[in-house]
Amino acid sequence: MVRAFNTIAFDAAKCDGCGDCMVACAQAKTGTDDIARSRIQIVGREKDFELALCRQCADPKCVTVCPAGALGKDGETGVIGWDASKCVDCLLCTVGCAYAGIALDEVSGHVSKCDTCDGNPACVPACPHGALKYITTANIYNEVGDWEDLFAPGLAGCQGCNTELLMRHTLRRVGPDTVLATPPGCVPGMGSVGFNGTTGTKVPVFHPLLTNTAAMLAGIKRQYKRVGREINALAIAGDGGASDVGFQSLSGAAERGEQMLFMVVDNEGYMNTGMQRSSCTPYGAWTSTTPVGAGCSAGMPSQGKTQDAKNLPLIMVNHRCAYVATASTAYMEDLYEKLDKALLASKTGFAYLHVYSPCTTGWRFPTHQNMEVARKAVETNFVMLWEFTPQKGLRFTKPVDDPLPVTEYLKVMGRFRHLSEDQITHIQGKVVENAKFVQRFSEQAHGG
Amino acid sequence: MDQAMEQTKYLIVGSSHAALEAVSAIRMHDPEGSLTVVTRDAHLPYSPTVLPYVVSGKSAPERIFLRDDDFFARNKVSYRPKAALAALHADSNTAELADGSHLAYEKLLLATGASPAIPPIPGIDTVSYHVLRTLDDALKLRDAIAKSKQAVVLGAGLVGMHAAENLVKAGASVTIVEMSDQLTAGYFDKVAAQMIEQAFIDNGAKIMTGNRVVRLEPSPVGAKLTLENGTTLEADLLLVATGVKPEMAYLNGSGVEHGQGILVDDRMQTSVANVWAAGDCAQARGFFTDTQVMNAILPDATVQGRVAGMAMAGDPGIKEYPGGVPLNTYHFFGRHAISVGSSKVPEGGEVVTRFDEKTGRYLKAIFQDGRLTGIFGVNEFFDGGVMCQLILRRIDLTDVKERLLANPLAVGREIMSKTWR
Numbered sequence A: 001m002v003r004a005f006n007t008i009a010f011d012a013a014k015c016d017g018c019g020d021c022m023v024a025c026a027q028a029k030t031g032t033d034d035i036a037r038s039r040i041q042i043v044g045r046e047k048d049f050e051l052a053l054c055r056q057c058a059d060p061k062c063v064t065v066c067p068a069g070a071l072g073k074d075g076e077t078g079v080i081g082w083d084a085s086k087c088v089d090c091l092l093c094t095v096g097c098a099y100a101g102i103a104l105d106e107v108s109g110h111v112s113k114c115d116t117c118d119g120n121p122a123c124v125p126a127c128p129h130g131a132l133k134y135i136t137t138a139n140i141y142n143e144v145g146d147w148e149d150l151f152a153p154g155l156a157g158c159q160g161c162n163t164e165l166l167m168r169h170t171l172r173r174v175g176p177d178t179v180l181a182t183p184p185g186c187v188p189g190m191g192s193v194g195f196n197g198t199t200g201t202k203v204p205v206f207h208p209l210l211t212n213t214a215a216m217l218a219g220i221k222r223q224y225k226r227v228g229r230e231i232n233a234l235a236i237a238g239d240g241g242a243s244d245v246g247f248q249s250l251s252g253a254a255e256r257g258e259q260m261l262f263m264v265v266d267n268e269g270y271m272n273t274g275m276q277r278s279s280c281t282p283y284g285a286w287t288s289t290t291p292v293g294a295g296c297s298a299g300m301p302s303q304g305k306t307q308d309a310k311n312l313p314l315i316m317v318n319h320r321c322a323y324v325a326t327a328s329t330a331y332m333e334d335l336y337e338k339l340d341k342a343l344l345a346s347k348t349g350f351a352y353l354h355v356y357s358p359c360t361t362g363w364r365f366p367t368h369q370n371m372e373v374a375r376k377a378v379e380t381n382f383v384m385l386w387e388f389t390p391q392k393g394l395r396f397t398k399p400v401d402d403p404l405p406v407t408e409y410l411k412v413m414g415r416f417r418h419l420s421e422d423q424i425t426h427i428q429g430k431v432v433e434n435a436k437f438v439q440r441f442s443e444q445a446h447g448g
Numbered sequence B: 001m002d003q004a005m006e007q008t009k010y011l012i013v014g015s016s017h018a019a020l021e022a023v024s025a026i027r028m029h030d031p032e033g034s035l036t037v038v039t040r041d042a043h044l045p046y047s048p049t050v051l052p053y054v055v056s057g058k059s060a061p062e063r064i065f066l067r068d069d070d071f072f073a074r075n076k077v078s079y080r081p082k083a084a085l086a087a088l089h090a091d092s093n094t095a096e097l098a099d100g101s102h103l104a105y106e107k108l109l110l111a112t113g114a115s116p117a118i119p120p121i122p123g124i125d126t127v128s129y130h131v132l133r134t135l136d137d138a139l140k141l142r143d144a145i146a147k148s149k150q151a152v153v154l155g156a157g158l159v160g161m162h163a164a165e166n167l168v169k170a171g172a173s174v175t176i177v178e179m180s181d182q183l184t185a186g187y188f189d190k191v192a193a194q195m196i197e198q199a200f201i202d203n204g205a206k207i208m209t210g211n212r213v214v215r216l217e218p219s220p221v222g223a224k225l226t227l228e229n230g231t232t233l234e235a236d237l238l239l240v241a242t243g244v245k246p247e248m249a250y251l252n253g254s255g256v257e258h259g260q261g262i263l264v265d266d267r268m269q270t271s272v273a274n275v276w277a278a279g280d281c282a283q284a285r286g287f288f289t290d291t292q293v294m295n296a297i298l299p300d301a302t303v304q305g306r307v308a309g310m311a312m313a314g315d316p317g318i319k320e321y322p323g324g325v326p327l328n329t330y331h332f333f334g335r336h337a338i339s340v341g342s343s344k345v346p347e348g349g350e351v352v353t354r355f356d357e358k359t360g361r362y363l364k365a366i367f368q369d370g371r372l373t374g375i376f377g378v379n380e381f382f383d384g385g386v387m388c389q390l391i392l393r394r395i396d397l398t399d400v401k402e403r404l405l406a407n408p409l410a411v412g413r414e415i416m417s418k419t420w421r
């Protein structure tokens, strides 16, 4: 298993070139305020700033061209270390690196490069605009990498499918002592229930109807309990199955406090069967049943969905489930924390995890953009990440104090391309209203 | 054929930069296939480039190795020092080693580098002299320098200049004899060479450019040199550093085509099936010419080794060799010089220079049609790797030329972050 590493991430859009990071680095590394000696270099002019910083490459050229064996990548931390006692100051590394990640410090006469301050980079907290982040999600991937993947290799998902990522992660975490229910949707569509008499999972899996997933899973869990065997009852359902026809069985199981973990993969429509709208499809979105164009809707012009989405996770809060949370694959640490809590809660009651899951095929964006789309949804407050327990109430886990305009989210995909100004205004208004609405829940929890 | 001849899937000859990069590239794609490295050297892998620092004492000889036994064990590589390739029998896919043994390969990489070229000066075989290419050479030279009072260095390339500086610092009186009329020709232009020369003179070295040794003979001190102009010099230490020649004597009769070096295509394959070559022994496409050239520098050896390894392992991710770009860095008496790209001014090319007497900062850049073809600095630091990308990508710099020259470090980085970050 290849290891993942922590990394310093830079968001150019948030950088105003103030240089505080360089001062912090120079102070930490040279004891001076001389920003020319900083190992992080902000470059650019006016409003357009970029970064020169060692990327701690996986296949580092500086290391391969070093004649003295003075540079080497640490297998544990991923940091490319420089050994002063071996370096001969030949500068060949600076010729090897195409990213200006290692350069001459004219004062010391040696090369210098970022060593991430041993995992506590001085530049990151110095940035007043949040343009620098130290991303530690790698720890999760390393840990998860050691767990068994309980889905068969080679599921038939679309290229760049977020759901496949999510379900593989989830089942790895929930583990082998699991019975899995996957109602009709993308999950069985790509092969969870298998082909030709073999399942697509290494755990027992079944394929309920859209309407009875929670009911069937509840029965199975109870039967296992009766025979004295502890299992995790896990459902991975789509938003259609959960919020539309499957809703009564879901609501019933939640109301009865059945001991299960019900995960909804919300891709905002029936994507598996040809991208029809669901009650989770947002206002204005194109789907195959909310088309766009003149005369395409019974002879009338149409501009996408005309109703707002149902807020299913909030409805689940109103069931006072043992645990309810929303999550996004763009925030994996947050997702894993919630998965752990949900799993624990499912031992004694009903746990509901709602994951916003962009769909490259149905939402029409390039296959490599999934995380970016998911992140933009959060950064604009189009979706909000929070968790709820009856004891502590609702709490935002990734509060966005200064949300980007919703157009930043709408413009990264094709399903909103046709929107009129009025529609955009409607959506922005809805985002604000939604945020206030959920905010009130959280205030009650803390202030009350 | 004699009974059970030893077989290996991959055979790599040589243990330096090109060879090591090929090992990594092969293992990236084929973790299991049997892999054997044979090398003439007696040690673990090290770089010839570090040797001047072994000579000066800056690098401890036992700390210069680029890989250890554990690396070869982990990567399932059979590493065999003191095993020189003597003859290649390409028709039967076998390599004959100096001890007479044979090894059968499926794929062979020749990464045998270069050796010092010894000029045919009359009498050269009657005197003892030093060269610098192997660790053993370096240790001998290090010991000799400690004792030397009057030394002569033949050749003012980077190897000779490095050694001369070491000699100066060790307190010997040093004379550098160079055939051409400028130092470090080929790497640096006249202005830069002048700055280098001045630094040496300031530190007490004698430099005789445009001079040629016509005779060598033993003398009580060591060696007596007679120059073309009649001058004679006495040396207790003579270092021959007049250039290198590719190591390829084993090719004789193998059918592998060679010119100045072993001729290879853009995947480092030779004219013969199952045989590749990379590094200082190879003659590959030049970036600035359509012909095959020698570009005997470390960074290029790694690039070529990487391409060869990927080709040998059948890695579909292979990118063809873009052609060699000259790159050099040079440290002298606490100053530094960097050269990236071709020092030749192409037809219709534009040369821009700036020189600051006070700080001794010198910068020269060559453009053709707004594209950078070469950039050279003394005491002016810029990111050589970034400049090299500007050249390789043929980026149009017409609009930023002035700014780039004023501040190559910042503007280079700016372009980098907009273009290939």
Ligand SMILES: Cc1cc2nc3c(=O)[nH]c(=O)nc-3n(C[C@H](O)[C@H](O)[C@H](O)COP(=O)(O)OP(=O)(O)OC[C@H]3O[C@@H](n4cnc5c(N)ncnc54)[C@H](O)[C@@H]3O)c2cc1C
Residues within 6 Å of the ligand: A090, A092, B013, B014, B015, B016, B017, B018, B019, B038, B039, B040, B041, B047, B048, B049, B050, B051, B052, B083, B084, B085, B086, B111, B112, B113, B114, B132, B133, B158, B159, B247, B250, B278, B279, B280, B281, B296, B297, B298, B299, B301, B327, B328, B329
């Ligand atoms: C003193 C010195 C200073 C240098 N400084 C610089 C510098 O500053 N910048 C720069 O870019 N380059 C520099 N170079 C050049 C650089 O070292 C070479 O370009 C680089 O080492 C080439 O790598 P290579 O793998 O092709 O060959 P080499 O490093 O020459 O290695 C060849 C290998 O093949 C082995 N070998 C040779 N013949 C046989 C045989 N018949 N059978 C088995 N094995 C064999 C050798 O033992 C060795 O392991 C310098 C070279 C020297 C000598």
